[in-house]
Amino acid sequence: MDEALLRSLTPTVIGILGRRGADFAAAEDAVQDALIDALRVWPENPPRDPQGWLVTVAWRKFLDATRADVSRRRREIWVGTEPARGPGEAMEDTLALYFLCAHPSLTPASAVALTLRAVGGLTTHQIAQAYLVPEKTMAQRISRAKRTVAGVRFDRHGDVATVLRTLYLVFNEGYSGDVDLAAEAIRLTRQLAAGCxxxxxxxxxxxxxxxxxxxxxxxxxxxxxxxxxxxxxxxxxxxxxxxxxxxxxxxxxxxxxxxxxxxxxxxxxxxxxQTADETDWVQIVEWYDELVRLTDSPVARLNRVVAVGEADGPRAGLAALSEIDPALPRYTAVAAYLHEKDGDLVAAARLYAEAARSAPNLPERDHLIRQAARLNATLRS
Structure with missing residues (x-):
């Protein structure tokens, strides 16, 4: 069973159902049901035309669901054979889904979950595993997201910046469970780059x-x-x-x-x-200046402080740090690093320990604790 093939076909099949008249939520549900059937049937009876098989089964699922819903208005159902579609048209389907799943009305967490489900072809279980939340919680998040975008047309493209931020959020989640989200984000961004x-x-x-x-x-x-x-x-x-x-x-x-x-x-x-000592910190400061100009991001400003400390010395870094909000995450860790570079090991050890208490994850907390312990051992010797 080629699960990668299934995942790559998912956005195209959702797009085809969308053009046939299914709204996004109904199309996505039907395709997910078809994928479950594929996982059961294909190992023993692989189809000659995987995409055609998925379209046929997903469309049948959609029709069954529509007929069962008597409260919905009658609609004209197209039941002919799907005409052959070129790679350009298939990419248009995929691009439309990228923008739909990163719709500005969605929260970042919902946009990420919906992108992984509809564009990435991951199951709700896989997404829940990756984010270390119960599957029921993730299913509810995805359902709410689908309801939010249910009335949005497939052919209405949105803001590419929103799509990119969504993909970057996926990338930064890294690896958890059985899905490598960093690798998945790279795959999806390659796909986006191929058509955008x-x-x-x-x-x-x-x-x-x-x-x-x-x-x-x-x-x-x-x-x-x-x-x-x-x-x-x-x-x-x-x-x-x-x-x-x-x-x-x-x-x-x-x-x-x-x-x-x-x-x-x-x-x-x-x-x-080639080595850390050969890093061109002066150029890095200049690029952080550009990044701050573009985004006015507090995180970019804090990272710039570190670069200034490397390029112009720890005193210059500490002076730049004095202009940053102390409530910013990792502020204390940066202060500890600069104080250590400046030779104030007592202050650095105290700040490393303080930073560890508010670290955003376990590996970072352990790293900061080790830094504090290292300096305290040096001070005692």
Whole structure:
């Protein structure tokens, strides 16, 4: 059973049902039912035309559901054979679903769940596993999202920036359960890039590839985090880095700078350095200046502080940090790092311990606790 094939066909089949008259919620439900049948039937009796099989079964599911719902208005049902569709038309179906699932009326969490279900072809169980929530909770979230977009037409494209933010949220979830969401986000962004000629789509794909290339060096065997400066760069995926940098160069050449291109440029400068000491921090500060100009993001401002501390020294970094809201997540961890670089180990140890108490996840908390313990051991010796 080729589950990857099933997932790749899902958005096209939903789009076909949509053009035949099904609303999004009904089409998505029918296709999910057809996928369940495929998982049961295909291993012993694989179809010669997988997409045609799914369209036929999903359409039959939709008709059965429609006929059972006597309160719904009568509609004209098209029952002929689906004409052959070229790759361009199939991509239009997929693009329409991307924009529909990232509709601005949805919360970010709902948009992510709906994208993974309708565009990615994942089951509710897989999505729930990935987000570490009960399957019932995820099913309710997806149902609410489908109701929200039920009246939106398939042919009405939305904002590409919303789609990209949704995909980036998927990427940042990383890996959990039996679904690697970082790899899934890259797959979906590649699919989007194939049908959407937009420099920010290329910028996001480049950013994902450049970050994902460092993944093998990011975690030790015991599960602890390895800071970027300490990573074994021979474990980075050079092919992925090369592809990411090539995508970024082509996007930047169009002179339509966006936030994901700016973030990718920062990641490329890290990837280009053979050692941590060779990192071009001056250029990184300049790219953070561009990113702050584009987004006015507090997170970008805090990351810029770290870059300033590397480029101009810890005192300059601490001066820049004084202009940042102390309530910002990871503010205390940055303060600890800069105080350590400035030689104030007492303050740094205290701040690392304080930062650990508010860490957003277990690996980061453990890393900060280790940093505090390391400095305290140094102070006692």
């Amino acid at each position: 000629d937009h420099p920010e789509v290329s910028g996001l794909l480049a950013l994902m590839l450049l970050h994902h290339a460092r993944r093998p060096a990011r975690i030790r065997a015991d599960g602890s985090l390895v800071p970027l400066t300490d990573q074994d760069r021979t474990h980075w995926d050079i092919g992925m880095i090369t592809e990411g940098i090539d995508l970024l160069r082509k996007a930047l050449a169009r002179d339509e700078l966006g936030e994901f291109q700016a973030q990718a440029a920062i990641a490329a400068l890290h990837a280009d350095a």
